[in-house]
Structure formats: structure tokens, C-alpha cells
Amino acid sequence: MSQTEKHRLKIGIPRALYFYKYGPFWTAFLDYLNCDVKISGPTTSVIVEEGTKEANSELCVPMKIYFGHVKELLSEFPDLDYIFIPRYVSSHKEQFFCPKFLILPEAVKYGLNLNTSIITLEINVKKNSEHESAINFGKILGYNGETMIKAWDYATRKYEEFQNKAREGDYIELLNELDSNPKHKRKKKIIKQIIPEAIRGKFPVNILVLGHAYNVYETHINRDLISRLQAMDCNITTIENLPKSEFSEKITINEQYHQYWQSEDEILKTARYCLSNGSNKIDGIIFLISFACGPDSLIQEIIMRDMKKRKIPYLDLVLDEHSGESGLITRIESFTDMIRREKFQ
Numbered sequence: 001m002s003q004t005e006k007h008r009l010k011i012g013i014p015r016a017l018y019f020y021k022y023g024p025f026w027t028a029f030l031d032y033l034n035c036d037v038k039i040s041g042p043t044t045s046v047i048v049e050e051g052t053k054e055a056n057s058e059l060c061v062p063m064k065i066y067f068g069h070v071k072e073l074l075s076e077f078p079d080l081d082y083i084f085i086p087r088y089v090s091s092h093k094e095q096f097f098c099p100k101f102l103i104l105p106e107a108v109k110y111g112l113n114l115n116t117s118i119i120t121l122e123i124n125v126k127k128n129s130e131h132e133s134a135i136n137f138g139k140i141l142g143y144n145g146e147t148m149i150k151a152w153d154y155a156t157r158k159y160e161e162f163q164n165k166a167r168e169g170d171y172i173e174l175l176n177e178l179d180s181n182p183k184h185k186r187k188k189k190i191i192k193q194i195i196p197e198a199i200r201g202k203f204p205v206n207i208l209v210l211g212h213a214y215n216v217y218e219t220h221i222n223r224d225l226i227s228r229l230q231a232m233d234c235n236i237t238t239i240e241n242l243p244k245s246e247f248s249e250k251i252t253i254n255e256q257y258h259q260y261w262q263s264e265d266e267i268l269k270t271a272r273y274c275l276s277n278g279s280n281k282i283d284g285i286i287f288l289i290s291f292a293c294g295p296d297s298l299i300q301e302i303i304m305r306d307m308k309k310r311k312i313p314y315l316d317l318v319l320d321e322h323s324g325e326s327g328l329i330t331r332i333e334s335f336t337d338m339i340r341r342e343k344f345q
């Protein structure tokens with residue numbers, strides 16, 4: 001008996017980590033399967049505090065926030081049938097996701113002593129095709145293979161539509177549209193314009209904001225970085241704005257070091273865009289890095305050296321649960337001022 005013949009399953013999704021990247025896929029996939037999807041609200045100080053209390057202190061901040069969101073979900077929706085926690089191992093045969101994604105379901109289950117069941121979609125193309133992953137997931141819910149393949153293909157189409165819209169649109173707003181819960185609606189923070197109106201738009205600076213989607217679009221932890229830069233008359237480009245073609249060619253670092261981290265591959269390819277097709281479109285790079293992130297600390301050095309060689313201004317901002325607003329504002333103000341002076345002098 002499928003779940004449509006029983007009751008409509010209530011499945012919770014924490015608004016953290018890969019929700020910022022694959023959330024549109026997951027919600028479409030679960031919608032197709034007639035699940036009642038509940039998403040935790042936007043990150044707050046309480047969520048960060050709770051996550052920090054529960055998670056191992058050596059974890060990166062996005063993981064700590066994830067723990068906080070699971071707790072938040074359970075307190076807002078105590079009657080959930082499942083919490084959806086995918087396991088991303090690999091979606092390209094030669095690469096792996098960060099080990100944190102491999103152990104995420106267990107880390108949450110045992111870290112939080114959960115009583116609510118976790119439902120896991122495992123993506124590991126080294127072992128199963130994507131359709132096989134969907135079929136395995138469907139077995140838990142009582143769906144046959146044909147339905148699961150249709151659900152996967154439907155979600156893939158919806159995800160592509162989302163990505164196409166996101167190339168031009170406001171990514172954060174598009175993500176927020178996935179959650180219809182009125183309690184989770186937040187007014188966009190109004191950031192004071194730094195540049196006087198009379199000269200606004202006359203001396204713009206083009207900044208590439210690099211980093212994982214859960215750092216770039218997590219406005220609580222990055223202190224509204226994108227809006228702040230826009231208030232400083234900066235045009236922003238992110239990974240999500242670039243055409244698919246920028247990601248098709250392989251990254252070669254050197255004979256000894258083969259880049260096998262999947263998300264970092266995307267970041268490196270975006271950095272390469274600044275040195276090739278985008279060299280006259282980008283004036284500077286800001287790389288958002290999570291404190292205690294192993295994969296990012298490896299590629300940070302590579303990106304920094306490349307930008308130095310090509311004299312492209314580069315700034316890295318390390319995020320953790322204690323990141324303060326004033327320090328961040330001072331750093332981005334001086335960075336953009338320096339670029340502007342150089343560009344328009």
C-alpha cells in the first residue's frame with residue numbers, strides 16, 4: 001500500500017547545508033510523491049546557539065547550524081513522520097562530497113539522540129545510478145520503481161527551471177518561495193546605502209562572491225553580505241549566476257594534486273572564470289569560508305595565489321558562529337574602496 005492510500009506523510013527538511021543548493025530539487029521530488037513538506041524557518045541566533053550547544057565543537061559552522069535547524073523543525077512540527085536528511089557521497093564518478101555529507105544522517109541521529117525517524121536519499125553514482133537511488137528511496141515510502149523514476153525526472157526538470165531563473169534573479173528570494181509557511185516570511189533587511197545618491201551607479205565595482213551556497217546565501221551567518229555589498233554600489237556575481245558551460249571543462253591543478261572534492265571543484269571553476277571569460281567582468285573576489293573547513297582551506301591557497309599572480313584583488317572572510325558584523329563591514333568597505341580607487345582614479 002503506498003503512502004497515498006495511507007495518510008499523507010509529513011516530512012521535514014532542515015533549511016541548512018545543501019538545502020541552499022538542492023532544496024528546489026528535494027521539494028519537487030517530495031511534492032511529486034504527495035508528501036506534506038515542512039521546512040524549518042530562516043536561521044536565527046537561537047538556532048545557531050542551539051546547534052552550537054548540540055554539535056561537536058570542532059565541526060564547521062554550517063554543520064552546527066544544521067543541528068540547530070533539526071531541533072527547530074522538531075519543536076515547530078512535533079508530529080513529523082520523517083526528517084529528510086540526504087547522504088551525498090558522489091554525483092560525479094571521479095569526485096566525492098565533503099565527508100560531513102557522507103555521515104550527515106548518522107551524525108544527526110546519534111548527535112541529537114533523535115526519536116523521529118530519518119529518511120535518507122543516498123546519492124552515490126559510484127555505486128548506483130540516480131534512478132536507482134530514487135527507486136531505493138521509494139521502497140521506504142511504498143512506491144514502485146516507475147513512479148520513482150517519474151518523480152526523479154520531474155524534480156530534475158523543476159530544478160533546471162529553478163537554476164535558469166536563478167542565473168538572473170534573486171537567489172535568496174527564489175529559495176524563500178519554496179516555503180509557503182507565513183510564519184517564516186521575513187522582511188528583507190533594509191541596509192543603509194553607503195554611496196550618496198548623486199553618484200550612485202557612476203562608479204560601480206563588480207565583485208564575485210565565491211563559496212558554498214550555504215555560506216553565500218545564509219544571510220544570518222554572513223551578516224547579509226550580498227545586500228551590504230550592493231549598498232556599497234557593487235554588482236554581485238555568484239556561482240549560481242554563471243552559465244552551465246563554465247563548469248564543463250575539467251580543472252587541472254598540477255601533476256601531484258588531483259582535485260577530487262566536488263563542491264570545491266565548482267568553486268575553483270568559478271575562480272577560473274575570473275581568469276578567462278570573465279576577466280574583464282570581475283574587479284575583485286570575496287571568498288566566504290567556514291572556520292574549520294578542510295576542503296576550503298586547501299583551495300583557498302590555490303585561489304589566492306592565482307589571483308595574486310593576475311593582480312586580481314582577493315579577500316577571504318572566515319565565518320563562524322561568533323563572526324561579528326562590524327569587523328565584516330570594515331573589511332568589505334576597505335576592500336571595495338581600494339578597488340574603486342584603483343578602477344576609477
Ligand code: SF4
Nearest residue numbers: 060098100290293294
Ligand atoms: S565543505 Fe567545509 S563547510 Fe562544508 S560541510 Fe564540509 S567542512 Fe563543513
